[in-house]
Amino acid sequence: MIYDVIIIGKGPAGISTALYTVRANMKTLVLGFGKSGLEKAEKIDNYYGFSQSVSGAKLLEEGEKQLLRVGGEIREEEVISIEKDEIFHVSTTKGTWKSLAVLIATGQKTVKIGIRNLKNFEGRGVSYCTTCDGFFYRNKKAGVLGYNDFALHEAKELIPFTQDITIFTNGKKTEFSEEMESYLETFQVNQKPIQSFEGEDFLEYLVFEDGTQFHLDGIFVAYESASASTFAQKLGIVMQDQSILVNQNQETNIEGLYAAGDCTGIFKRISVAVGQGAIAGRQIIEYVRKQKQSQMSGS
Numbered sequence: 001m002i003y004d005v006i007i008i009g010k011g012p013a014g015i016s017t018a019l020y021t022v023r024a025n026m027k028t029l030v031l032g033f034g035k036s037g038l039e040k041a042e043k044i045d046n047y048y049g050f051s052q053s054v055s056g057a058k059l060l061e062e063g064e065k066q067l068l069r070v071g072g073e074i075r076e077e078e079v080i081s082i083e084k085d086e087i088f089h090v091s092t093t094k095g096t097w098k099s100l101a102v103l104i105a106t107g108q109k110t111v112k113i114g115i116r117n118l119k120n121f122e123g124r125g126v127s128y129c130t131t132c133d134g135f136f137y138r139n140k141k142a143g144v145l146g147y148n149d150f151a152l153h154e155a156k157e158l159i160p161f162t163q164d165i166t167i168f169t170n171g172k173k174t175e176f177s178e179e180m181e182s183y184l185e186t187f188q189v190n191q192k193p194i195q196s197f198e199g200e201d202f203l204e205y206l207v208f209e210d211g212t213q214f215h216l217d218g219i220f221v222a223y224e225s226a227s228a229s230t231f232a233q234k235l236g237i238v239m240q241d242q243s244i245l246v247n248q249n250q251e252t253n254i255e256g257l258y259a260a261g262d263c264t265g266i267f268k269r270i271s272v273a274v275g276q277g278a279i280a281g282r283q284i285i286e287y288v289r290k291q292k293q294s295q296m297s298g299s
């Protein structure tokens with residue numbers, strides 16, 4: 001089945017967009033994994049329509065209920081990659097979904113990894129994109145930094161280039177789902193906490209907290225979950241200051257791909273996310289209708 005639109009993220013931007021597309025009778029799938037930062041907000045007083053303060057958790061809960069009431073579909077699945085040919089293929093840890101349009105509404109994630117020199121080797125042995133840079137590690141010793149399905153997925157993407165792949169969890173316990181565990185046979189897993197990345201011009205080796213070292217040619221960062229910037233790097237979405245660049249219609253530079261909310265970096269507030277969601281919803285409806293019309297007329 002091909003959805004009209006897949007929305008990644010079930011925070012205010014994603015749900016707001018879905019309210020428009022579902023009510024316009026578009027086949028809409030919302031994929032959301034984990035919590036929005038808004039869950040932590042105890043009192044919200046700058047959002048329209050509440051005479052008493054409302055908590056972020058309540059607002060998120062009501063948003064999801066509202067979408068379900070109008071017939072929306074929400075799945076608790078972590079998206080790990082988006083690919084595009086004539087249509088979009090959105091892969092989660094549980095499977096792959098297809099759609100004519102995609103909205104990225106994943107918020108803005110800040111991951112603190114805390115390994116010394118990691119930033120210094122970015123582009124010089126430290127990469128965030130297996131599809132972009134995997135080629136440089138043909139028959140070399142590669143690593144993936146991460147501990148869950150996202151890391152396993154990235155390690156899997158490296159197989160065409162090299163058989164020597166180690167997943168470094170940096171002291172974290174592994175969290176691989178049953179569906180992905182079979183791939184583990186192909187990789188080594190190293191669970192030692194890492195202290196620093198070392199090398200001269202390029203990354204050459206890792207130093208663990210116990211003082212031991214591990215020599216390798218490069219490492220791919222796939223820590224926690226895929227973020228807007230992960231998708232951007234793989235698909236070639238234009239970014240500006242760590243955020244997805246959109247025009248006034250919430251369109252990215254990729255046809256059929258939209259972004260809304262905090263991931264666009266524009267005044268990160270609930271009201272803005274909801275407003276951008278509405279604009280994205282309207283544009284997606286128009287885009288999908290045009291796509292279907294041209295499919296019917298065979299052009």
Ligand SMILES: Cc1cc2nc3c(=O)[nH]c(=O)nc-3n(C[C@H](O)[C@H](O)[C@H](O)COP(=O)(O)OP(=O)(O)OC[C@H]3O[C@@H](n4cnc5c(N)ncnc54)[C@H](O)[C@@H]3O)c2cc1C
Pocket residue numbers: 008009010011012013014031032033034035036037038040041043044045046047077078079080105106107108225226227260261262263268269270271273
């Ligand atoms: C503590 C705190 C207090 C705040 N207080 C206020 C306030 O009082 N007023 C105000 O206006 N704003 C407040 N904000 C800001 C507000 O929370 C954001 O502007 C708003 O939530 C942005 O909505 P969003 O939909 O863009 O992203 P988010 O709400 O961050 O939602 C993103 C969604 O995407 C999901 N997701 C991420 N990656 C993936 C993936 N790979 N696969 C599937 N799903 C994924 C997340 O789990 C989440 O559900 C606060 C923020 C914080 C952290």
